[in-house]
Amino acid sequence: MHAAYTYQAAGRVHVFDASPMPWQETPEPGLRLKPVRYDDAQGGFLGLVSFAPLARSGLHQHRGVATSFVLDGSLTDFAGPIGLHQAGINLCGATHDAIAYQQTLLVSRLEGPVAYPNSRGPLTGLHAGSRHDDFDNPAPEASPDLNVDVDRLVPQQTGIRGIVRQTIFDYAGTGSAHRFVQLALAPGAVCPAWRCTRLTELWIRGGLLQIDDRVAHGNCFVVIEPGAEVRMASPYGVRLLAWAEGAEEWLEPTALDRARAQRPSLFGF
Secondary structure, three states: OOOOOOOOOOOOEEEEEOOOOOOEEOOOOOEEEEEEEEEOOOOEEEEEEEEOOOOEOOOEEEOOOEEEEEEEOOEEEOOEEEOOOEEEEEOOOOEEOOEOOOOEEEEEEEEOOEEEEOOOOOOOOOOOOEEEEOOOOOOOOOOOOEEEEHHHOOOEEOOOOOEEEEEEEOOOOOOOOOEEEEEEEOOOEEEEEEEEOOOEEEEEEEEEEEEOOEEEEOOEEEEEOOOOEEEEEEOOOEEEEEEEOOOEEEOOHHHHHHHOOOOOOOOOO
16 A cells, blocks of 8 residues: 655654545455555554445454544444544444445544454455454443544633644543644644654644645645654644644743743643
8 A cells, every 4th residue: 555654754744635646445345545654564544534335344353543533424333323523533442344325535543453353355455454363342332433523522722822722532541642633723823833752643624734834735634753843823724633642842931931821732731
């Protein structure tokens, strides 16, 4: 599977416009991918996933956290449906088979491999890090999906003028101190410069984000490598999803502390 992003050197910011990227077929009929980052060894993925009507994921078990946001359509598994503009979180051990009854489009991120039954034939290629294994559902009484109505979440102040955060998932209980949030920058908002301490990735839902000397617009992905120094602003407003594996490090902390009673926080660490 060809991915747009490949690691080159620490401390870089990469912007990818997903709209012109070609769809890549998987061996499973009706399932296609636009991979921005695809790590088959570790089960890491960031990109778009498309389901044709009546396409299925096939029975599988997540061996790491998976998050998705529904851009169009709906998916249904034994616990019920996930619909438009909802985020779905699959925890480690989540075991299910999802089907689309209409054309469906997701932005998705995987943080671990996925197991398919040994009895299954060739792996679908839908999930990076797909493996054959025997498994049972470790928590049959629990839903395999945590579904969140993202736009109904209460906005939280970040401590930066014009920037608010909605926390979708804080990874509590997963063993990872990561964050999955929606950020909204009002027109004219400027974020103080910060250093990325661990992998951080963005998907622009709508509007325009100035990041360093580039512009990211709707349906652009941004991969921010550890060590990168980041400057963000939005002259006309932007709404984006962000996955942060570590807290930002402010490059001018003294000035920030003088200006505010407490340090700002983009991602809610």
